[in-house]
Amino acid sequence: MPWPLYLALKQLFPSGRRLPFFTIISIMGVGLGVALMLVSTSVMGGFGHQIKTMIIDTQGEVQIRGRSPMEATAAVESAIAGVPAVAASSPYAQGVVMLEYGHRPAFPVIQGFDLARIRQVIPLNRYMTAGSLDDLDDDSVILSSLLAGSLGVNVGDKLDLYTPLMLERMKRNEVLLPREVRVAGIFRIGHQQLDSSTVLCSLRLMQDLYGLRQMVHGYNVRLKPGADPDAAVAALNRVLPPVARALTWFEANADFQAVLSFERNMIFFLLTFIVVVAAFSITSSLLVTVVRKTREIGLLGAMGGRARSVAACFCFQGLFIGVGGTVAGLGLGFLLLHYRNAAVHFIASFTMGQDVFEKFYQFSNLPAYTETKDVVIIVVFSVIASTLAGLIPAWRAAKLKPVEALRSE
Amino acid sequence: MSNPATVLRASGLRKNYPSGDRVLEVLSGVDLTVAAGESVSIRGESGSGKSTLLNILAGLDRPDAGELFWADEAAHQLSLGDLTARRGRFLGMVFQSYYLIPELDAFANVLMGARVIGGVGAAERARTAALLKRVGLAERGHHLPSQLSGGERQRVAVARALMNRPHVILADEPTGNLDERTGDSIVELLLGVCAEEKAALVLVTHNPAHAKKTARQLLLRDGRFAATL
Known part of the structure; x- marks a missing residue:
């Protein structure tokens, strides 16, 4: 030394x-x-x-967003499925509603998913704390834990649900009847913002509430393991119609x-x-x-x-x-x-x-x-x-x- | 060219130091020749230039004029870096304040002499053990300097100076911090081990009794040797 x-x-x-x-x-x-x-x-x-995990678990690695509500046509869906990196996709629609239970109101974000396909993209079962995703139908919703807590509801309780579409009917002096929905389950992601103001429902219920007919706001996309999200997004944008644009989970939340x-x-x-x-x-x-x-x-x-x-x-x-x-x-x-x-x-x-x-x-x-x-x-x-x-x-x-x-x- | 039997030769060494507006002439033409195995003492009053002379002989300081030969090598022509590189093998030094490294035990302090100039192997370790035995500290090798007495520390310093089998040992008042009896034993030790190792000894001392034990005694006065006693 x-x-x-x-x-x-x-x-x-x-x-x-x-x-x-x-x-x-x-x-x-x-x-x-x-x-x-x-x-x-x-x-x-x-x-x-x-x-990142939370975003991917709730949105997929890639999100396709329509500039306005878009038709969920077979052509669009086959174009998405044709991209080699794509493992699965599921359409979604989202908006804001008012919930009321026992004269207690709440104004959460509501997201509607295709119940037959959503599990291939988003592992919602992982976050269920009460009830089951299997019990979700066109007359029920799943609430986030803090929202359920603030309203004081449990699985099986019934809520009144109001949508912005009903405002138009109010203006026409029509009788305003809320949509009654059953609580099919409660989920907890672990993020305060999502856990305090999120409602999940079927895509058909959401399309009905917002008068979307067969239209959707976009697609959540799950990629195959090891696939490069940037390359997948580039490939998707080449085949998607001009009304839609694919974004990686990072781009979709770029500011944050x-x-x-x-x-x-x-x-x-x-x-x-x-x-x-x-x-x-x-x-x-x-x-x-x-x-x-x-x-x-x-x-x-x-x-x-x-x-x-x-x-x-x-x-x-x-x-x-x-x-x-x-x-x-x-x-x-x-x-x-x-x-x-x-x-x-x-x-x-x-x-x-x-x-x-x-x-x-x-x-x-x-x-x-x-x-x-x-x-x-x-x-x-x-x-x-x-x-x-x-x-x-x-x-x-x-x-x-x-x-x-x-x-x- | 020096005589082959001469290990140290200085001629016409001069050294001045500025002192305010004046120039203080510390050495004014010192001549010295030391033969192999010879013991020489240098005495002189405080400030007479004994330590300055020893530093120049060791190549730690440069003379303003004069020549210095280490065996056959013209040391005065070497750079300070070259002098440093040769010093560790050519000469060993013993100081009044021992200058042991406090973090190292006695064995490691002696071995440090070999470490500084090259590698350390079994031969160097064996020599360290032999030297510690020779200076009477065979059982104290693993003691730190703080655990040794003044006399023991100086014995470790003597062993360290001899580690690389130097041609010359330069000792600068090695008994200055010791009581008379311990000082006597250190001088006896120095003379004894230098004779055994066939190393020349240049001993700077204030003590006439110690000086008389060397083969040749010199008195430094007014910057030059006044007499050979």
């Missing part, structure tokens, strides 16, 4: 002695920065990943994704400063070490040690602190991620409470999704920053002349 490497290791981790305070503090500084970067990027990645991505990058950027501050503290501590060990540096020169080797010794110390801090930070970060929900629930119980957390932060649990690319960026950044932190002390040490260093008091 080259002596600068050997001496750097011995100075940071002396055998038979406790770890020097400088080593502990420096490694902790880098470690905390790395842990915070890992936790924040993983949690933000978790939000993104959960939202852009905000999420921006927040994630900003948080990462801000947290890099923790590592930068830690790197400055390493520089400061190593400079003190250079001053404290001036005569030892002189001795190494007197023993035949070259200036560049002395400099390398301090660079190695920065490197080892970086590596040690990064390893400790990754360990701490993954530990925090493992216990994140317990920690959040504990904090929430002392502050705003779990319900408020779910209400304002959309999710019942704190999601986390760690991408290998993020870990690589964090590791490379922290190790490079720590190594660079050793450069100034190394340069100072290399500049010391042995004769002056030995003479110093």
Whole structure:
């Protein structure tokens, strides 16, 4: 082992002695920065990943949207099915309705699906908490959990449903009779917005409520495993009529994704400063070490040690602190991620409470999704920053002349 | 060209230091020849230039004028980098303040002498063990400097200086921080191991008794050797 490497290791981790305070503090500084970067990027990645899963589970990987209600003709459907990447598709129609139960109104979004095909595209069964998708017919609806809770309804209860079409009839002084529907089931996705204001029904009921006849608003499309959504969308847009346009799940939610991505990058950027501050503290501590060990540096020169080797010794110390801090930070970060929900629930119980957390932060649990690319960026950044932190002390040490260093008091 | 039996030769060494508006002449033409295996002591008052001379002889400092030969090599013509590269093999140094590395135990401190100039293998480890035994610290190899007395630390420093089988040992007041009895033992040790290793010894000391133990005694006064005692 080259002596600068050997001496750097011995100075940071002396055998038979406790770890020097400088080593502990420096490694902790880098470690905390790395842990915070890992936790924040993983949690933000978790939000993104959960939202992606939720969008794909509720819309499919690709959504075909009509610029206006479009005929669900056999020609359109065979054009969609003819794209090799498409595994299944299901038409949908959506709008807003008013629900009333026991004089309690609600104004949810209602989505109508083709009951015979929807399961091939959207795994709704996975989210059912009461009732069954099999019980859904043209006279029933499935409610999201928070909506059902706010109305106080259970499976089997009957609701009154009003649509915007009824306003036209009101204007003509016709008697306004709501559509009575039965609650066939309750679902919970885990996203506050969807869980608080969504109603699912059959496509025929939706077409009836909105007077769409045989028309639909679009199609949800499930792709074959491993298919590229962008390529699939390009292929679909080549065969679709001009009135319809295919979008990937990402494009369909581009604004939201852009905000999420921006927040994630900003948080990462801000947290890099923790590592930068830690790197400055390493520089400061190593400079003190250079001053404290001036005569030892002189001795190494007197023993035949070259200036560049002395400099390398301090660079190695920065490197080892970086590596040690990064390893400790990754360990701490993954530990925090493992216990994140317990920690959040504990904090929430002392502050705003779990319900408020779910209400304002959309999710019942704190999601986390760690991408290998993020870990690589964090590791490379922290190790490079720590190594660079050793450069100034190394340069100072290399500049010391042995004769002056030995003479110093 | 130096005599083959000469390991260290300096002639006409001059060294000045600026002191305010004046120039302080520390060495004003020092001549010195040290033969292989010879022991030489240099005495002088504080500020007489003993340490400056030793630093120049070690190649740590440059003379303003004069020549310095390490065996047959004209050291005064070498760059500081080349001097550093050759120093570790040519000479060993012992200082008043020991300068042991506090994070390394006695064994590792001695072995450091070999590490700095090259690799460390079984031969170097065996020599380290032998040197520690020779200086009476065979059982103290795994003790840190903080666990050793002043005399023991200086013994470790002596072993370290001898690690690379140098031609010359330069000792700069090695007993300055020790009590008289311990100092005597260190000087005896230095003379003994240098004789065994056939290394020349240049001993800078204030102590006349220690100086008298060397084969030749020099007195540095007004920047040059006043006499051979």
